[in-house]
Amino acid sequence: MALVFMQQLARYLQRELSDIYSPGEIVALSRLLFHELREGLPSMVATGKCNHLSATYSRAASFLMNEGGGDIPFFRPESVPRDSFLMNDGGRDTPFWDVGKVGAVAEVVRRLKTGEPVQYIVGRTEFHGLMLHVTPDVLIPRPETEELVAWVLDELPPGKLKLLDVGTGSGCIAVVLGKIRPGSEVYACDVSERAITVAQRNAHENGVDVHFFVQDILAPLPVSPHLFSPVTSTVSSSITRKGVSLDVTPALAFENGSFHAVISNPPYVLESEQEAMEANVLNHEPAEALFVPDRTPLLFYERIADFSSRLLVKGGLLFFEVNRSKGEEVRAMLLERGYRNVELRRDMAGNPRMVRAVKP
Structure with a gap:
């Protein structure tokens, strides 16, 4: 019936x-x-x-x-x-x-x-078998990102790991990693306080422990021995949603060489590509999570690659979702920065959309 x-x-x-x-x-x-x-x-x-x-x-x-x-x-x-x-x-x-x-x-x-x-x-969507809340403050998770997560899970070594999701949005990547690798220590950051609130709720309702913090990765970062040193955050330390108190962690201090993997799906849509976009995306999803200036298309990738080279352990993994027209440029940029075993992978539609690199 x-x-x-x-x-x-x-x-x-x-x-x-x-x-x-x-x-x-x-x-x-x-x-x-x-x-x-x-x-x-x-x-x-x-x-x-x-x-x-x-x-x-x-x-x-x-x-x-x-x-x-x-x-x-x-x-x-x-x-x-x-x-x-x-x-x-x-x-x-x-x-x-x-x-x-x-x-x-x-x-x-x-x-x-x-x-x-x-x-x-x-108000919600399914991602990698989990139900997640979504609001106009976060991007709607895409199948391509599910493919990226599947690749990450295939490549991660066994054991208890320390993982970082940069630009977490709804928290889809971090929550899945925490759910499938429960012994690992998962961190996730975003520049948007509202996005962090959505991500925290998704972690809570899926029974996953993720450490969220607000961070503008384009802002000046401290030099060694720490990255993401404690800063004053305007996010309330306790946010209530449906009677549940949700803790939102301010930016943390991370020692160099402490993470086994950094994963990011940063803004990568060129401003000039707006004309070709569907109206339902352009008019409803958060622009700050989508667009990057045409003159600096690798802005976020370069920044993340730079601080990840300090955060990652030797042999640590860096994963990106990329604009299908910029995959080779991202790959070349990572090689120039000394990463090795850089692989550009196509999604199920045949588009080059994912990159993995290894810290030497």
């Missing part, structure tokens, strides 16, 4: 969004929304995260409950098998397509038509 529900949802989305999304994207949207419907999307509507239901409910209901002019039996409670009902808090059976769910789907569709990413609408 669940398959029938999802097929019905997919048909509705196809009808409403076919001029915006490809068939594959609509199938993916259907799966995500179906999951969210089971997890409480209507409650998001009730709390104000989705609005204007009165204006959109009738239109959605007329389609979902009467597609093509013919009544759809499984939308009538008396015709739905008992095992296809969901239990509400009062212990009474409720049809899957109740008023709240139909209205929630309609509101999501309305917002999708404005170009707002569905991940921001529902």
